[in-house]
Amino acid sequence: MDVTSIIESLNDAQRQAVTAPSQAMLVLAGAGSGKTRVLVHRIAWQIKVEGVPAHGILAVTFTNKAAKEMRGRIQDLLNIPAQALWIGTFHGIAHRLLRRHAKQARLPDTFQVMDSSDQLRVIKRLLNTLNLDDSRWPPREVQWYINAQKDEGIRARHMIETADAHQRQMLTIYRAYEELCDRSGLVDFTELLLRAHELLRDNPDLLDFYQQRFRQVHVDEFQDTNTIQYAWLRLLTGGRDNLFVVGDDDQSIYGWRGAKIENIYRFQKNYPNHQVIKLEQNYRSTGTILKAANKVIARNEGRMGKELWTDSGEGELILLYAAFNEQDEAYFVVERIRAWVKEGGLRSEAAILYRSNAQSRQFEEKLMATATPYRVYGGLRFFDRAEIKNALAYLRLISNRNDDASFERIVNTPTRGIGIKILDDIRNIARDQSISLWAAAIVLINQRSMTARSRNALIGFLELIKQLDKQAEGLELYEKVKLVVEKSRLVELYQKEKMDKGEEKIENLEELVNAARLFDFDRENEESLGELDMFLTHAALESGNNQADDYEDCVQLMTLHSAKGLEFKLVFLVGMEEGLFPSQQSVDDVGRLEEERRLCYVGMTRAMQQLYLTYAESRRLYGRETYPRPSRFVREIPGEFIQEVRMRATVSRPVAAVQPKVTSLQPAGSYKPGQRVSHAKFGEGVVLQMEGAGAQERAQINFKQAGVKWLMLSYAKLEML
DNA sequence: TTGTTCCAGCTTTTT
DNA sequence: GCTGGAACAA
Numbered sequence: 001m002d003v004t005s006i007i008e009s010l011n012d013a014q015r016q017a018v019t020a021p022s023q024a025m026l027v028l029a030g031a032g033s034g035k036t037r038v039l040v041h042r043i044a045w046q047i048k049v050e051g052v053p054a055h056g057i058l059a060v061t062f063t064n065k066a067a068k069e070m071r072g073r074i075q076d077l078l079n080i081p082a083q084a085l086w087i088g089t090f091h092g093i094a095h096r097l098l099r100r101h102a103k104q105a106r107l108p109d110t111f112q113v114m115d116s117s118d119q120l121r122v123i124k125r126l127l128n129t130l131n132l133d134d135s136r137w138p139p140r141e142v143q144w145y146i147n148a149q150k151d152e153g154i155r156a157r158h159m160i161e162t163a164d165a166h167q168r169q170m171l172t173i174y175r176a177y178e179e180l181c182d183r184s185g186l187v188d189f190t191e192l193l194l195r196a197h198e199l200l201r202d203n204p205d206l207l208d209f210y211q212q213r214f215r216q217v218h219v220d221e222f223q224d225t226n227t228i229q230y231a232w233l234r235l236l237t238g239g240r241d242n243l244f245v246v247g248d249d250d251q252s253i254y255g256w257r258g259a260k261i262e263n264i265y266r267f268q269k270n271y272p273n274h275q276v277i278k279l280e281q282n283y284r285s286t287g288t289i290l291k292a293a294n295k296v297i298a299r300n301e302g303r304m305g306k307e308l309w310t311d312s313g314e315g316e317l318i319l320l321y322a323a324f325n326e327q328d329e330a331y332f333v334v335e336r337i338r339a340w341v342k343e344g345g346l347r348s349e350a351a352i353l354y355r356s357n358a359q360s361r362q363f364e365e366k367l368m369a370t371a372t373p374y375r376v377y378g379g380l381r382f383f384d385r386a387e388i389k390n391a392l393a394y395l396r397l398i399s400n401r402n403d404d405a406s407f408e409r410i411v412n413t414p415t416r417g418i419g420i421k422i423l424d425d426i427r428n429i430a431r432d433q434s435i436s437l438w439a440a441a442i443v444l445i446n447q448r449s450m451t452a453r454s455r456n457a458l459i460g461f462l463e464l465i466k467q468l469d470k471q472a473e474g475l476e477l478y479e480k481v482k483l484v485v486e487k488s489r490l491v492e493l494y495q496k497e498k499m500d501k502g503e504e505k506i507e508n509l510e511e512l513v514n515a516a517r518l519f520d521f522d523r524e525n526e527e528s529l530g531e532l533d534m535f536l537t538h539a540a541l542e543s544g545n546n547q548a549d550d551y552e553d554c555v556q557l558m559t560l561h562s563a564k565g566l567e568f569k570l571v572f573l574v575g576m577e578e579g580l581f582p583s584q585q586s587v588d589d590v591g592r593l594e595e596e597r598r599l600c601y602v603g604m605t606r607a608m609q610q611l612y613l614t615y616a617e618s619r620r621l622y623g624r625e626t627y628p629r630p631s632r633f634v635r636e637i638p639g640e641f642i643q644e645v646r647m648r649a650t651v652s653r654p655v656a657a658v659q660p661k662v663t664s665l666q667p668a669g670s671y672k673p674g675q676r677v678s679h680a681k682f683g684e685g686v687v688l689q690m691e692g693a694g695a696q697e698r699a700q701i702n703f704k705q706a707g708v709k710w711l712m713l714s715y716a717k718l719e720m721l
Numbered sequence: 722t723t724g725t726t727c728c729a730g731c732t733t734t735t736t
Numbered sequence: 737g738c739t740g741g742a743a744c745a746a
Contacts, residue, residue: 062735063735116734620737622730
């Protein structure tokens with residue numbers, strides 16, 4: 001067996017991790033140090049050299065994207081189909097176990113996975129039936145509470161009745177929620193993890209089987225695991241030393257959703273024979289960027305300790321720009337990107353990273369104004385869209401009449417005369433008799449207590465579902481979806497909506513049919529589940545990539561969180577202001593502040609060639625003008641790594657700790673205030689003031705039509721009149 | 722049943 | 737200051 005292909009491209013530390021004998025291993029992989037590569041090569045090594053059979057490998061990630069990438073790379077490296085390997089997300093693998101052993105997990109065979117918005121709906125409805133005022137019991141808070149308990153492995157029955165009224169009420173809600181989910185055969189995301197844990201814990205035979213089967217367990221992004229995920233890993237490895245985890249304590253940015261960075265310390269205690277290997281050589285960024293990032297992260301306490309280095313040179317200084325306001329900030333960034341493109345760079349190599357989604361708007365406007373293609377990440381994903389969820393709810397109800405969440409969603413969508421009153425009656429019957437809404441509806445019909453009109457409407461709905469179920473029999477999956485889309489009259493509903501919005505929804509429904517057509521049933525299905533149920537699960541578990549067209553060359557806009565794991569030649573960290581980044585909600589708490597700092601570290605280390613930091617000296621926030629101070633993180637970068645870009649002769653506040661090198665600027669004189677000019681796009685205007693020099697020189701111009709704008713002279717192609 | 726108005730809230734996100 | 741959701745009126 002030729003192993004050179006597996007180890008030849010690795011550096012010493014990577015090779016050490018890949019070729020180590022089977023043992024518990026913690027690989028501390030810094031940003032850009034080849035983390036995925038180590039994981040992939042390690043698995044290849046175990047199969048090719050250690051003789052571990054492919055089905056003895058388990059690899060767990062957090063996102064579908066990461067799982068897919070890993071599978072693909074192992075396939076490429078070993079030149080074999082990697083189907084036998086269990087590679088997946090924590091949720092995906094938990095789901096697989098539950099499907100295989102639904103009975104032992106005390107779940108109905110047809111259980112359905114609901115996503116967080118489904119869960120929220122269920123909770124809202126539950127609060128209603130419990131007659132709880134949802135301003136006192138905000139559904140989001142309740143959802144958070146329930147998930148937090150489950151994340152810690154705590155069931156309602158484990159909890160002790162307390163004297164605290166609030167606690168007691170929460171517990172009641174939690175208990176009712178569990179009952180409702182059980183009755184409807186619904187499983188939320190955290191439930192997948194918790195139940196998979198209980199499944200193994202309570203069934204020694206099963207546990208033993210899987211412990212034997214999985215000879216090697218691998219975990220990616222280990223710093224992001226929560227309590228229940230780690231407990232599950234411990235069960236599965238059963239005290240043996242076969243757990244190989246890769247992570248970076250400095251990139252732990254999900255503490256707020258339950259990730260326990262402490263799991264790294266627990267790992268070291270629970271697996272005393274473990275080995276730690278640090279990957280510190282970085283293959284992504286310039287020396288300057290790495291040194292600056294190292295200095296920032298060094299301020300955090302209690303790190304495992306790691307310092308990134310590179311042998312590929314110092315590169316450019318980090319550029320810092322103090323904008324007047326958020327408009328100017330956006331203007332600056334967009335102009336720099338245009339300059340980058342003009343010099344032959346790709347737009348897709350440039351990324352604008354911000355702390356919060358709301359910041360994207362300014363940049364979008366400026367990009368749009370300059371007709372620069374861009375793509376905003378985040379926001380609604382395909383399977384999250386209302387129209388898609390409606391269509392899926394029809395399919396769900398066809399598959400499982402007890403799915404109350406789906407029943408409620410579509411019973412009057414599109415409107416068919418089943419109002420709140422009838423729905424309330426149905427709910428009451430369902431609650432009193434502990435039956436599903438579907439069954440309750442039948443009871444209500446038989447009671448003959450409604451008006452004929454309402455009764456007929458309700459009968460009509462039940463008949464529709466039954467009919468669809470019958471007609472769908474024997475059809476291909478995509479034909480079933482098509483049938484539902486057509487017969488549900490959802491298309492007619494959206495046709496009536498305001499032109500473009502409704503049209504888009506109809507297109508999405510068509511796309512859903514297409515997605516069903518392309519759905520790779522054989523690849524996904526191992527649990528002998530019906531094709532439709534498999535597709536529905538797929539929709540919940542994999543909410544769909546939100547970038548539709550990958551092909552156009554676009555500027556990338558995203559939050560710092562979603563940038564993790566990505567790299568760009570040109571990176572703008574914008575909104576570097578106290579209160580924004582670090583976020584106001586985090587500044588009073590050391591732990592949270594440190595997480596913000598790690599976020600800053602993540603952001604900086606995304607940049608390969610050139611990193612820009614920008615902040616605004618005044619910013620409109622919640623409708624008020626604010627004058628934020630530059631972010632402390634900017635000051636934590638030693639001045640020697642920073643060059644300040646100035647467009648004005650005077651700067652109200654110097655920022656960097658050490659006086660940075662400043663690009664010189666002479667107020668230039670090609671145009672003078674009062675000069676009348678003409679612009680290809682904005683038309684005629686008058687120069688108000690000038691600033692900067694050379695390539696930075698720009699003019700503030702009052703256009704007759706377009707209003708007051710700052711224009712960079714090197715791009716604007718102004719004409720004197 | 723639909724359109725309007727009012728009001729709270731306002732980090733980060735995957736599954 | 738804007739947005740989305742819920743309460744209300746027609």
